[in-house]
Amino acid sequence: MDLINLRILDILDIVLVALLLYYIYKLVKGTAAINIFIGIVIIYLVWKLTQFLAMEMLSSVLGEFIGVGMFALIVVFQQEIRKFLLMIGSTNFGRRRKFLRQLKFIRDTPEDSLTDVNAIVTACKKMGDSYTGALIVIKRNTSLDFVKTSGDELDILVKTPIIESIFYKNSPLHDGAMIIEDNRILATRVILPVTNDRDIPLRFGLRHRAAVGITEKTDALALIVSEETGQISYVKNGEFIIFKTQEELIEKIKRDLV
Numbered sequence: 001m002d003l004i005n006l007r008i009l010d011i012l013d014i015v016l017v018a019l020l021l022y023y024i025y026k027l028v029k030g031t032a033a034i035n036i037f038i039g040i041v042i043i044y045l046v047w048k049l050t051q052f053l054a055m056e057m058l059s060s061v062l063g064e065f066i067g068v069g070m071f072a073l074i075v076v077f078q079q080e081i082r083k084f085l086l087m088i089g090s091t092n093f094g095r096r097r098k099f100l101r102q103l104k105f106i107r108d109t110p111e112d113s114l115t116d117v118n119a120i121v122t123a124c125k126k127m128g129d130s131y132t133g134a135l136i137v138i139k140r141n142t143s144l145d146f147v148k149t150s151g152d153e154l155d156i157l158v159k160t161p162i163i164e165s166i167f168y169k170n171s172p173l174h175d176g177a178m179i180i181e182d183n184r185i186l187a188t189r190v191i192l193p194v195t196n197d198r199d200i201p202l203r204f205g206l207r208h209r210a211a212v213g214i215t216e217k218t219d220a221l222a223l224i225v226s227e228e229t230g231q232i233s234y235v236k237n238g239e240f241i242i243f244k245t246q247e248e249l250i251e252k253i254k255r256d257l258v
Helices: 002-028 033-052 056-076 078-089 117-129 160-166 206-217 246-257
Strands: 134-138 152-157 177-181 184-190 221-225 232-236 239-241
Touching: 033 056, 056 078, 117 134, 117 160, 117 221, 117 232, 117 246, 134 206, 160 184, 206 221, 206 232, 206 239, 221 246, 232 246
Parallel strands: 134 177
Antiparallel strands: 134 221, 152 184, 177 184, 221 232, 232 239
C-alpha cells in the first residue's frame, strides 16, 4: 500500500511541476523574458551536471550565481510574477465550481454571462464604421476600483445606443476608457495604466497600450476601436486575441467571461 501511495504522490509531483513550468512558459512566451528564462534553465542544468561530475570549483561558482540570481529574477520577471500571482489570486470559486476550470483544463457547457456582449460588440462595430475611437474594459474577477476613481462614476445598463453616445466625438465623456461590470456601465473617462512593452507595433496608439496595460495588471478584458482605421481589437492577459468575424469575437468574449 505504501508503494502504491508513493507512486501516486510521485505522479502528482511530476504533474504539478509540469503545470508550473507550463504556466511560467505561457506567461513569458512572446516576450524578451523567454530568452532569460531559457538561459536560467540552461545554467541550472549545467550546475546540476557539474555537481554530478564532482567539478567542485565550477559547481561552487554556478551555485553562488544561482543563489544571488534569485533576487535579480524578482526584478527581471516583475511583470510575469505579477501576472502569475494575479492568475492564482483572482480565481473566483463562487462562479466556478472547480479550480481546474479556471486553468482551462475542464470546459463544460459555458454558463450565460450577465454582460450583454452582443450589445457591446455591436456598438464597437457601429463605431468602427464611423471611425469613432473607443476603449471598453470589461471586469471579470479582479477589482477595478483603483482605476474607476480616476474617471466619472455612472450606473447605466449596457445598451448599444448608450455606448455609442458616450464615445461620440463631441460627447464630454468620450475621452478615456469605459468600465463595464455585471452588464452595467460604472465609469467613463477612466485613465488606465499604460504598458511598457516595446514589442507592441507602432501602428497601435495610446488606447491599445492602455488596453494592454490594464489587462497585464488585472484579469479584465478590453475592446478597442481604432479612430484611424475603424478596426476592432480584443485584448486579454496583455495579448491581442485574433478573430475573423464579429460572431467569433462575441463567442470568445462570452467564453472568457464565464
